[in-house]
Amino acid sequence: MRAFDSAKSGAGTGLAGLLALCSALLQKSLRGGLIVLGQLNLGGSIDPVHNAVGLAELAVEKGATTLLIPISARRQLVELSDEMAARLSILFYVDAKDALLKGLLE
Secondary structure, X not given: OOOOOOOOOOOOOHHHHHHHHHHHHHOOOEOOOEEEOOOXXXXXXXXXXXXXXXXXXXXXXXXXOEEEEEHHHHHXXXXXXXXXXXXXXXXXXXXXXXXXXXXXXX
């Protein structure tokens, strides 16, 4: 698990950490090449994603094959280039439970 923010603080990795812990408890693997966007706030809801297109492009550069992103950022991805959209499988989630179900290997 890595933070790709400029400060490398890891402040936005709460949801990714939750998915990793849950997958370990369930003894099921997460999808390979998965990038998780969106962060949990203290209330347990998902904070909005800003610059989703830039983050998707960075994910492809880092070798990601699947992007797990909140449904609230769906409209931003309209601006994603055709080349990037073809190289990336995009899964939308509503809440943390939905993100876990979509992040786990089937």
